[in-house]
Amino acid sequence: MKLTKVYCDLFGHNYKLTKKVTHHVKEYTCSCCKKQLTTSSTGKLTELTEKRQEINLALERIYNNRTVRLQQKLISSSIY
Template structure:
């Protein structure tokens, strides 16, 4: 019984989004330019691609975003450490 209720809710959400459009919220900041979005109603997930356009968040894009986030965080911590070292000297 729960599956029919959740399926009805999901179809109503999809219908709402098809009529009024998606309402995306930023769910994850990968870098300054790359973000992950989720629709409030139908829970559709998108991300920005290399051209800056929104594309569906597939497992491949999830892996790319996690690696990109790791590289970005390492770079930012290294730059922050370099700034503190330069300021202290």
């Protein structure tokens, strides 16, 4: 058993924000054992599986496209 896992078992994980997918969905990684979590659809933290990573990537792409489109719409409407 790794020492970092023992540390996390005794004292708890030390999660750091590693990625903001949207305003509500974020990804976290434990700085000791590198365990990864993400925000679920209910707002709770859940393990970041490969499937959830794919979902987060798609969600991030949709969110970024929508944000850019809304900014362009705002700019074009303020010109006229």
